[in-house]
Amino acid sequence: MEQVFSYPHxxxxxxxxxxxxxxxxxxxxxATTVLLSADLRGIDxxxxxxxxxxxxxxxxxxxxxxxxxxxxxxxxxTAVVDGDSGLGxxxxxxxxxxxIEKATNVGSGWVSVQNSNHFGIAGYHxxxxxxxxxxxxxxxxxxxxxxxxxxxxxxxxxxPIAVAVPSGNEPPFVADMATTTAANGKLEILQRKNLExxxxxxxxxxxxxxxxxxxLKNKGALLPLGSDKEHGSHKGYALxxxxxxxxxxxxxxxxxxxxxxxxxxxxxxxxxPGKGLGHFLGAMRxxxxxxxxxxxxxxxxxxxxxxxxxxxxxYDQVLIPGDPERLFEAQRMKDxxxxxxxxxxxxxxxxxxxxxxx
Amino acid sequence: MEQVFSYPHxxxxxxxxxxxxxxxxxxxxxATTVLLSADLRGIDxxxxxxxxxxxxxxxxxxxxxxxxxxxxxxxxxTAVVDGDSGLGxxxxxxxxxxxIEKATNVGSGWVSVQNSNHFGIAGYHxxxxxxxxxxxxxxxxxxxxxxxxxxxxxxxxxxPIAVAVPSGNEPPFVADMATTTAANGKLEILQRKNLExxxxxxxxxxxxxxxxxxxLKNKGALLPLGSDKEHGSHKGYALxxxxxxxxxxxxxxxxxxxxxxxxxxxxxxxxxPGKGLGHFLGAMRxxxxxxxxxxxxxxxxxxxxxxxxxxxxxYDQVLIPGDPERLFEAQRMKDxxxxxxxxxxxxxxxxxxxxxxx
Numbered sequence: 124m125e126q127v128f129s130y131p132h133x134x135x136x137x138x139x140x141x142x143x144x145x146x147x148x149x150x151x152x153x154a155t156t157v158l159l160s161a162d163l164r165g166i167d168x169x170x171x172x173x174x175x176x177x178x179x180x181x182x183x184x185x186x187x188x189x190x191x192x193x194x195x196x197x198x199x200x201t202a203v204v205d206g207d208s209g210l211g212x213x214x215x216x217x218x219x220x221x222x223i224e225k226a227t228n229v230g231s232g233w234v235s236v237q238n239s240n241h242f243g244i245a246g247y248h249x250x251x252x253x254x255x256x257x258x259x260x261x262x263x264x265x266x267x268x269x270x271x272x273x274x275x276x277x278x279x280x281x282x283p284i285a286v287a288v289p290s291g292n293e294p295p296f297v298a299d300m301a302t303t304t305a306a307n308g309k310l311e312i313l314q315r316k317n318l319e320x321x322x323x324x325x326x327x328x329x330x331x332x333x334x335x336x337x338x339l340k341n342k343g344a345l346l347p348l349g350s351d352k353e354h355g356s357h358k359g360y361a362l363x364x365x366x367x368x369x370x371x372x373x374x375x376x377x378x379x380x381x382x383x384x385x386x387x388x389x390x391x392x393x394x395x396p397g398k399g400l401g402h403f404l405g406a407m408r409x410x411x412x413x414x415x416x417x418x419x420x421x422x423x424x425x426x427x428x429x430x431x432x433x434x435x436x437x438y439d440q441v442l443i444p445g446d447p448e449r450l451f452e453a454q455r456m457k458d459x460x461x462x463x464x465x466x467x468x469x470x471x472x473x474x475x476x477x478x479x480x481x
Numbered sequence: 482m483e484q485v486f487s488y489p490h491x492x493x494x495x496x497x498x499x500x501x502x503x504x505x506x507x508x509x510x511x512a513t514t515v516l517l518s519a520d521l522r523g524i525d526x527x528x529x530x531x532x533x534x535x536x537x538x539x540x541x542x543x544x545x546x547x548x549x550x551x552x553x554x555x556x557x558x559t560a561v562v563d564g565d566s567g568l569g570x571x572x573x574x575x576x577x578x579x580x581i582e583k584a585t586n587v588g589s590g591w592v593s594v595q596n597s598n599h600f601g602i603a604g605y606h607x608x609x610x611x612x613x614x615x616x617x618x619x620x621x622x623x624x625x626x627x628x629x630x631x632x633x634x635x636x637x638x639x640x641p642i643a644v645a646v647p648s649g650n651e652p653p654f655v656a657d658m659a660t661t662t663a664a665n666g667k668l669e670i671l672q673r674k675n676l677e678x679x680x681x682x683x684x685x686x687x688x689x690x691x692x693x694x695x696x697l698k699n700k701g702a703l704l705p706l707g708s709d710k711e712h713g714s715h716k717g718y719a720l721x722x723x724x725x726x727x728x729x730x731x732x733x734x735x736x737x738x739x740x741x742x743x744x745x746x747x748x749x750x751x752x753x754p755g756k757g758l759g760h761f762l763g764a765m766r767x768x769x770x771x772x773x774x775x776x777x778x779x780x781x782x783x784x785x786x787x788x789x790x791x792x793x794x795x796y797d798q799v800l801i802p803g804d805p806e807r808l809f810e811a812q813r814m815k816d817x818x819x820x821x822x823x824x825x826x827x828x829x830x831x832x833x834x835x836x837x838x839x
Contacts, residue, residue, distance in 0.1 A: 196770060196771060197588075198587060198588030198589075198766070198769040199557060199558070199587040199588060200557070200558040200587045200588040200589045200769070201588035201589055201765065201766075201769040201770055202770075203770050203771060229556055229557040229558045229587050230555075230556030230557060230558040230559035230591075231556075231558045231559055231589060231591050233588075233589050233765060235770050258727075258731075270790075271787060271790060271799050272799070272800070273792050273793055273796040273798070273799050273800065274790040274791060274792055274793065274799045275791045275792065275793055276790040276791040278786075278787060278790050278799075286719075286723050288723075288726055288730075296722070296726065298716075298719035298720075298722070298723060300713075300715075300716040300719060301716075302716075303713075304707065304712050304713045305712075305713065321711050321712070323711075323712050324712075329793065329794065330792075330793030330794070348706060348707055348713050348716055348717070349662065349706055349707065350708075350712055353679050353681075354662050354663075354679070354681050354682075354708055354712070355658075355661075355662045355663065355706050357658075357800070357802075358656075358658040358659075358660075358706055359706070360802075361644075361656035361658060361802040362656075362720075364654070364656070364787070364802065365644050365646075365656060367783075368646055368654065368780070368783065369616075372646075372776060372779045372780055372783055373616075373767075373770045373771070373776065374770065374771070375771055375775070375779075378779070378783055379783060379786055379787065380786070396779060396782060397779070407559065407591060408556070408559075409731075411556040411558070411559040412554060412559055412560075412561050412593050412731045412732065413554060413561060413731070413732070413733055417733070418730060418731065421730045421733075421736070421754060421755070422726070422730055424754060425725075425726065425730055425736055425737060428636075428737055428738070429629060429636060429722070429737065432628075432629060432632040432634040432636050433632060433633045433634040434631055434632055434633065434688075435631055435632065435633055435687065435688030436687065436688070438631040440631070441629050441630070441631050441632045441636075442630070442631065442715070444715070444718075444719040444722065
């Protein structure tokens with residue numbers, strides 16, 4: 124049921140698709156790097172499995188392959204970037220570079236982005252800060268799949284938050300999480316295998332908890348982190364809302380139920396208040412707070428102490444955010460990236476549009 | 482079982498206690514304002530119920546009533562503040578003012594704080610930004626009560642995150658949440674009433690889910706938001722970790738299991754790596770991103786759209802973060818603040834130390 128492709132092979136194919144769409148060499152390279160970072164890190168739902176979706180958005184003229192991405196408002200530590208309907212995979216790294224430059228100059232940089240599209244995994248953008256000895260943050264809103272506490276209506280996307288923190292000898296701390304109980308990608312796996320979902324991941328059209336993994340097709344919704352009020356779903360709802368506000372209300376993008384859908388066949392919401400979808404990127408220079416070496420020594424100590432915390436019987440070790448993804452990356456860089464048959468077939472079809480073979 | 486006190490009455494009593502400890506007039510006023518903001522907003526666990534705890538920390542010389550709070554490192558948009566073992570109720574507003582000043586100058590301001598103590602409710606500090614047309618953020622670490630996913634060991638505090646966002650005609654968006662499934666204050670209520678806790682709030686010494694509200698006394702632990710791995714507890718663990726790192730690793734305060742305990746009778750952890758406990762405060766000027774009026778119009782639209790989202794049968798309305806606390810505040814400012822008999826008795830005893838009557 125799976126085919127394995129080497130990273131260089133998938134990279135070359137994907138880059139050629141972006142080039143065929145009309146992306147510049149530089150844009151195709153960064154878009155491919157960002158997209159495939161998801162496959163490498165084991166977040167299969169956000170990698171090449173989405174390539175055909177990006178192509179269809181481009182065909183529907185919702186993605187501009189040659190955008191004029193620019194800063195439209197700024198202060199020494201903040202900016203708003205207009206993505207000109209470009210690939211989020213290209214727009215977000217542009218915006219993160221602006222944040223890093225501002226952090227270099229004045230200690231921190233914070234960039235809200237309008238008029239963009241889906242940007243792949245949030246973790247990639249946050250991790251751009253690491254090599255500069257900075258803490259990186261990345262958030263994005265996304266089309267509405269999540270119901271607020273007490274609601275039956277889909278009002279928020281899975282709106283992820285990523286935070287990357289540099290360390291010394293230990294690998295960095297990299298948290299990258301949807302603000303829902305379960306990411307949509309996990310639900311898609313259950314749908315594909317016709318398995319039931321754990322109670323607490325989704326609700327049906329009436330707002331009742333359900334194990335039907337297909338409930339979203341029948342007006343169900345994903346649940347905010349916390350699952351129900353008694354277990355703190357109002358906190359997950361608040362976190363998703365903060366991502367929405369920072370990414371879109373602060374930039375002038377669309378927010379809440381008005382965020383453009385990823386599937387190109389879904390009509391755009393009516394009366395959209397803003398432009399495209401929004402991201403929020405941030406960078407803080409470590410030595411804008413204390414000596415980077417001192418920080419890294421403490422961060423190593425933090426990581427080691429948490430990793431050696433006593434475990435529940437049956438578990439080997441407490442994990443540090445970023446551990447599982449780093450193991451995936453090392454393994455897949457070496458052994459290749461396994462793709463589901465259906466994903467590989469989809470890529471073959473995408474290739475045919477541009478006379479490219481997988 | 483409850484006694485009701487007017488806000489001015491409790492304010493005057495509490496301020497006199499802080500003055501009796503040796504706080505300056507200005508410090509006693511701000512400390513009282515911050516502490517009582519919890520009682521007003523319905524977060525009873527963080528208000529005057531803790532006054533005796535602060536007094537005992539002062540008696541144990543862990544709180545300095547006349548601190549020399551100062552910026553020890555800074556860039557145009559960042560700073561580290563040394564709280565000189567002062568009341569967090571005084572140190573955090575000082576740090577937030579620094580953040581606001583930096584945001585006024587360069588668009589945003591971010592302040593990490595070392596050598597502080599408990600700062601009351603995070604929401605108060607975040608809300609200081611609102612009157613300046615800024616988004617405010619506040620976090621703090623706290624002594625370890627929470628077990629990471631897969632662990633039996635208490636490694637993190639309930640580490641809250643607060644975000645306050647200004648709006649136009651609507652009341653502001655104010656999220657203020659522990660990064661655990663349930664705040665410790667909610668558990669304390671169940672303990673006092675000898676009720677069981679919902680599954681998912683706490684685990685026992687072996688890391689098994691339990692409904693025993695007293696499990697924390699027997700080496701149990703609070704659970705991170707998400708409750709268990711299947712429901713995303715690794716996300717709550719990551720959020721609590723981010724708060725710990727921003728508040729303490731970035732400032733040089735104590736982190737993880739080394740954070741000083743609130744009860745003065747609990748011995749300090751050995752081999753502490755830093756100074757006191759830590760906070761992280763931030764402010765972003767709205768018009769550092771876009772015209773404040775445009776933002777507020779969109780924020781009003783955001784709030785109204787979410788408030789009017791379709792509800793699950795039996796619920797009147799979808800709430801906006803900050804709604805419940807604002808209703809509490811309006812009611813308690815008018816009708817007074819109800820205190821449990823035990824809390825009132827505790828205050829009487831505190832007063833006796835300083836010849837003050839409640």
